[in-house]
Amino acid sequence: MPEGVEIPEGRVKPWGTAHALLCAEDVIGDDPFAVINADDFYGREMYFAIADFLRTKITDGIPARFCMVGYVLKNTLSPNGTVTRGICKTDENGKLISLVETFKIQPNPSIPEGAESFEDGEWRPLSENSLVSMNCWGLTKQIFPVLRECVKEVLTDPARDPLKCEVYLPISIFKMISDGRCTVDMLKTNARWYGVTSREDKPIVVEGIGQLIKEGVYPEDLWA
Numbered sequence: 001m002p003e004g005v006e007i008p009e010g011r012v013k014p015w016g017t018a019h020a021l022l023c024a025e026d027v028i029g030d031d032p033f034a035v036i037n038a039d040d041f042y043g044r045e046m047y048f049a050i051a052d053f054l055r056t057k058i059t060d061g062i063p064a065r066f067c068m069v070g071y072v073l074k075n076t077l078s079p080n081g082t083v084t085r086g087i088c089k090t091d092e093n094g095k096l097i098s099l100v101e102t103f104k105i106q107p108n109p110s111i112p113e114g115a116e117s118f119e120d121g122e123w124r125p126l127s128e129n130s131l132v133s134m135n136c137w138g139l140t141k142q143i144f145p146v147l148r149e150c151v152k153e154v155l156t157d158p159a160r161d162p163l164k165c166e167v168y169l170p171i172s173i174f175k176m177i178s179d180g181r182c183t184v185d186m187l188k189t190n191a192r193w194y195g196v197t198s199r200e201d202k203p204i205v206v207e208g209i210g211q212l213i214k215e216g217v218y219p220e221d222l223w224a
Contacts (some may be wrong), residue, residue: 002148005155008162016149016166017135022147032058035137036167041205042069043134043191044217050138053187058140064182066173067138068096069189070131073115074107076193077128080200082106082118086133086170087126088186096177096184097134102126120132131186133170134193142182146172 014020021035032054036042046069053067057102070088070204077083082104104118105126114128130179160180176182194205212218 001155005152007039011163013164015155016044017169018147018167018172021169022144022151025141025144025147026130027140027196030141032138032140037134037135037195039195040046040134041194041209041211042134043189043193045191046136047188048187049187050136053138053185057185059140060140060142062142063180064140064142064176065185066140066143066182067187068133069136069138069187071134071189071191071193072131073105073126073129073130074128075191076132076134076195077105077107077203078195078197079107079204080198081203083197088131090131090135094186096186099174131188135169137169137173143172143176146176146181150175153168 017035030067034047034050034054049069050067057065057067059065068088068211073085073087076085083106084101084103085105086099088096089100091097102117102119105115107114107128108116108125112123113125115126116123117126118124147167147169148216154160154167155162157165173184174180177184192208194201194208196202196205209218213220
C-alpha cells in the first residue's frame with residue numbers, strides 16, 4: 001500500500017485493477033508492458049497489435065504514450081444476457097478521449113444500430129460498430145506514480161466504504177490524460193472476444209475456441 005493508507009480491519013475484498021497492477025511494479029521494472037483481464041479470451045490479433053506498438057511507438061517523454069486495443073461492440077456481446085462495456089471515443093488523431101461505462105447492453109437486430117442499452121429507465125439504441133474497451137492496455141512505468149496517487153486518494157476518502165471500495169485502472173489512465181501526462185492510441189481489432197459472463201456462455205466459448213483450432217490458428221494441444 002502507498003504510504004498513508006491503512007488496511008481496515010475485516011477487509012477481504014481485492015482493491016481493484018489499479019492496485020493489482022501497482023503490486024506488480026517491482027516485477028515489471030523498466031520495460032513497457034501489456035495489461036489484460038486474466039479471465040477473458042481476446043484472440044491473438046490483439047497481442048500482435050500491442051506488441052508492435054510497444055516495440056515501435058513507445059516513448060519515455062512527457063506526455064507518456066500508451067495504447068488501448070478497442071473491440072467492435074458486436075464482437076463482444078452475449079446472447080445469454082446483458083453486458084457492461086466501456087464505449088470509447090477518439091479524436092481526429094485516433095487518441096482516446098473518453099470511455100463511458102454503459103450498462104445492460106444487448107444485441108437487437110430489429111433496430112438499425114444493431115444493439116441497445118438500458119439507461120435512465122428506457123432502452124436506447126447503440127451502434128453495434130462502436131469501439132469498446134475490454135481492458136487491453138499497453139503501458140510504461142510512467143503509470144506507477146499515478147496508480148499510487150489514485151489508490152491513496154480512493155482508499156483514504158471518508159465518503160467511501162473502506163470494506164468494499166475499489167480503484168480501477170481506467171480511472172488512473174484518464175487522470176493522466178486529463179492532466180496532460182499521457183496520450184492513448186486506439187488500436188482497433190476485429191477479433192471476437194469471449195468471456196464467461198454467465199453460465200450459459202461456456203458452450204459458446206468452447207465452440208469458438210474449437211473453431212480456431214480447426215482453422216489451425218491454435219494447435220489441438222497447446223502444451224505439446
